Each structure stands twice: as C-alpha cells, then as structure tokens.
Amino acid sequence: MEEKSVKDQSTLRVCWQLFVITFTLSASTFGGGFVIISMMKQKLVTKLQWLGEAEMLDMTAIAQSSPGALGVNIAIVVGYRIKKVWGALVCTIGAVLPPLIVISVISVFYNEFKDNTYIAIALQVMRAGVAAVIFDVVIDLAKSIIKTKSVLWILMMVIAFAATCFFKVSAIIIILVCGMIGIVHTTWENKEVKS
Amino acid sequence: MIYLEMFWAFFQIGLFSFGGGYAAVPLIQSQIVEGHHWLEMSQFADLITIAEMTPGPIAVNSATFVGQQIAGMPGALVCTFGCILPSFIIVLILSWLYMKYRSLRTMQGVLTGLRPAVVAMIASAGVSLLVLALFNSSLFSVQSSDFRVIEAGLFVVCLFLLRRFKANPILIIFGSGLVGTLFYLAAQKLLII
Structure with a gap:
C-alpha cells in the first residue's frame, strides 16, 4: 500500500505523510544534518521509492549550497520535489516543530535537565547508534559510486573524503571544485563524441 | 518593535x-x-x-x-x-x-561531479561522529586509553542489524540509547560491588 507511486495519491495524503516523515526524523536526529539525510534516504529512496538515489544526492548538494541548517534545507528541497510549494511548506514545518517544542520545554526545566546523569549517559551512548545509521547509508552510496567503474569519480570521492575529514576543507570549496570538474568532464566527453 | x-x-x-x-x-x-x-x-x-x-x-x-x-x-x-x-x-x-x-548537459555535468563529493562529505560526518562516540574526543586528539567498549559493541551490533535486517533507524537510535544506558549502569554497579 505504502509503496504506491506518489502520483497516484492525493496531495493531502502525500503532504500528511511528508509531515509525519520529516517530524519523526527531525525529532530523533541527534548529531546534525547528515543524520537526517541518511535517514531520509533510507525512508524515501529505499523504502517508499518516491525518489531515486542519484536524485537524493543532487538534492543534498542543493541543500548544502544554500545558507542555513542542512537538516531544514534538505526537508525543503525534498518537499518541493515531491509536492511543489505545499510540500516544501509542510516539510519545513515538520522539520522545525520538534526542536521548537523540545527547546521550549527544556528552557523551562534547564537546570534539572543539565544535571541528570541518566540523560547524559543516554545522549553519549546514542552517538554509537547514530554513527551506525550514517555508516549504513554511506556503504550503499559508496557502492553506487564504485559501480560506475569510473576512475575519476572514485578518485574524487576518496580525495574529497580526505579533504573534509583530515584537512577540514570547507564544504563550499569542495562543492565548487567538484562541480567544475563535472563541467569540464562533460565538455570533454562532448568533444570526443563530435570528433 | x-x-x-x-x-x-x-x-x-x-x-x-x-x-x-x-x-x-x-x-x-x-x-x-x-x-x-x-x-x-x-x-x-x-x-x-x-x-x-x-x-x-x-x-x-x-x-x-x-x-x-x-x-x-x-x-x-x-x-x-x-x-x-x-x-x-x-x-x-x-x-x-x-x-x-536538470536535463541540460552542463547541469548534468555539475551534478555528476557533485555526487562523489556529497558521498564523501556524508562519510566524513560519519567518521567524526563515530570517533566522538568511541573516544569522546575529536579525530585529532584520539587517545587509545579513552576507548569505550560499550559504545564500540553497540556500533557493531547496530550496523549489523541495519545491514542484515534493514532495521528501522529511529528504533536503532533510541534502542542504542536505552541498551547502552543499562549497560553503563550495570557496569557501575559491578565496579562498586
């Protein structure tokens, strides 16, 4: 039932599902925007098949090229892609509501929250689960890049990884450089076809 | 105002x-x-x-x-x-x-070039989070004495459940919080006794 294509379902139904998805993901995301992206990929690409894997990566690039929080930006692009402006609006509200509620409650009970040992331990150990979720998605994505059998893309992936992880190169520079390489590569291919 | x-x-x-x-x-x-x-x-x-x-x-x-x-x-x-x-x-x-x-060739070129970069950035975020989970420090200040066995075990089990059984990520995150906290409390009890 859930695997039905988006086009066969009413806008209201799809929007409600989008809201539920972004709300639950945003509420359970400790550790930043990439965790949301990993979980969205799992839900929308692998499970519901509303989006393709390549599309999901394109959208991640769009979310990263815009200012603001990655987790909110990815919700906006995905919402727009699936149900235009209404989808974007619904997804944004879904993504923002959980932190809004949680922080409002905590700002009232801050002292009790800060000093609670159980909460501190739970938040520390939960990071292991979050890391596992990201690795699961990374394995799938890296496999799809390796499957292209293009030395250029595989090499770019390895270098970009080293640059961000070990040399702290900023995301904007990586996006600009890789986008340029992409353009040059396509123009080169076109020329070869013509000659 | x-x-x-x-x-x-x-x-x-x-x-x-x-x-x-x-x-x-x-x-x-x-x-x-x-x-x-x-x-x-x-x-x-x-x-x-x-x-x-x-x-x-x-x-x-x-x-x-x-x-x-x-x-x-x-x-x-x-x-x-x-x-x-x-x-x-x-x-x-x-x-x-x-x-x-997106169907334009130039746009296609840009997007194809960005895909490996995006995968790399997600991977990098995963590595720093894993290091934080296992050593409670950043990548450049890791000390082997800080290694946390409980978190390492949790990570391996969670990844196995996700890969092998396609487990629900939200359940994995909250489950790891619950199970990990219980292990910690049990470990503390044992050490005191």
Whole structure:
C-alpha cells in the first residue's frame, strides 16, 4: 500500500505523510544534518521509492549550497520535489516543530535537565547508534559510486573524503571544485563524441 | 518593535550561516551576545550545551531559546521563522532551477561531479561522529586509553542489524540509547560491588 507511486495519491495524503516523515526524523536526529539525510534516504529512496538515489544526492548538494541548517534545507528541497510549494511548506514545518517544542520545554526545566546523569549517559551512548545509521547509508552510496567503474569519480570521492575529514576543507570549496570538474568532464566527453 | 528586531537578527543569522552546524555559532554569538545583549556569555554557553544535547539544528535551537527568554512563545515563533525564512526562499529558487534545467548537459555535468563529493562529505560526518562516540574526543586528539567498549559493541551490533535486517533507524537510535544506558549502569554497579 505504502509503496504506491506518489502520483497516484492525493496531495493531502502525500503532504500528511511528508509531515509525519520529516517530524519523526527531525525529532530523533541527534548529531546534525547528515543524520537526517541518511535517514531520509533510507525512508524515501529505499523504502517508499518516491525518489531515486542519484536524485537524493543532487538534492543534498542543493541543500548544502544554500545558507542555513542542512537538516531544514534538505526537508525543503525534498518537499518541493515531491509536492511543489505545499510540500516544501509542510516539510519545513515538520522539520522545525520538534526542536521548537523540545527547546521550549527544556528552557523551562534547564537546570534539572543539565544535571541528570541518566540523560547524559543516554545522549553519549546514542552517538554509537547514530554513527551506525550514517555508516549504513554511506556503504550503499559508496557502492553506487564504485559501480560506475569510473576512475575519476572514485578518485574524487576518496580525495574529497580526505579533504573534509583530515584537512577540514570547507564544504563550499569542495562543492565548487567538484562541480567544475563535472563541467569540464562533460565538455570533454562532448568533444570526443563530435570528433 | 522588539519582535521586529528579533526577526531581523535571526534573519541575518539564517542568511549568512553557510556550512551548517558549528559554522553558525560565532554568527549567533555576535548577534545575540555582543550585538543585542539578549544573553550573557554564560547563558550562551548553556544554550550551546542544550543545542548539542537535543535534536535539531543549532540555529533553530538558539532561535527558539532566545525567543523564549525574551518574549515567551510568540518570541520563539518569531525568531524561528526569521531564522528559516532565508533558507526557505533560497532553497526553493535552487530547487526550481534544478527541476527546470536538470536535463541540460552542463547541469548534468555539475551534478555528476557533485555526487562523489556529497558521498564523501556524508562519510566524513560519519567518521567524526563515530570517533566522538568511541573516544569522546575529536579525530585529532584520539587517545587509545579513552576507548569505550560499550559504545564500540553497540556500533557493531547496530550496523549489523541495519545491514542484515534493514532495521528501522529511529528504533536503532533510541534502542542504542536505552541498551547502552543499562549497560553503563550495570557496569557501575559491578565496579562498586
């Protein structure tokens, strides 16, 4: 039932599902925007098949090229892609509501929250689960890049990884450089076809 | 009037925070602590701690927190709205361009080039989180004596469940929190006895 294509379902139904998805993901995301992206990929690409894997990566690039929080930006692009402006609006509200509620409650009970040992331990150990979720998605994505059998893309992936992880190169520079390489590569291919 | 000021301050934070996460922190500090004196520095440090301990992006969390402190729930709503409005407009324009022009060859070239980069950046985020989970430190200050066995075990089990049985990620995250806390408490009990 859930695997039905988006086009066969009413806008209201799809929007409600989008809201539920972004709300639950945003509420359970400790550790930043990439965790949301990993979980969205799992839900929308692998499970519901509303989006393709390549599309999901394109959208991640769009979310990263815009200012603001990655987790909110990815919700906006995905919402727009699936149900235009209404989808974007619904997804944004879904993504923002959980932190809004949680922080409002905590700002009232801050002292009790800060000093609670159980909460501190739970938040520390939960990071292991979050890391596992990201690795699961990374394995799938890296496999799809390796499957292209293009030395250029595989090499770019390895270098970009080293640059961000070990040399702290900023995301904007990586996006600009890789986008340029992409353009040059396509123009080169076109020329070869013509000659 | 205060609402307008709050809206404008967070609109700027939303507009200029490229790179996400901690990139926004100095920007928020300059607006909230130094510019408008809405929070003391110690309150700001508390705010960052809360933001780290709870779900949601730091910019949205601080917008809600500052808004709450100054003007209650309406304040929180105004600040949060101001903070996400710039992203909303810019992301919509970029998405529209993407849908319209994605079949163009040049656009295809850019997108194909970006895919390996995006995978690499997600992987990098995963590695720093894993290091934080296993050693409670950043990648460059790892010491083998800090290695945490419980977290390492949890990570392996979770990854196995996800790969082998396609387990639900949300259950995995909360499950790891619950099981890990129980293990920690059990370990503490054993050490005391």
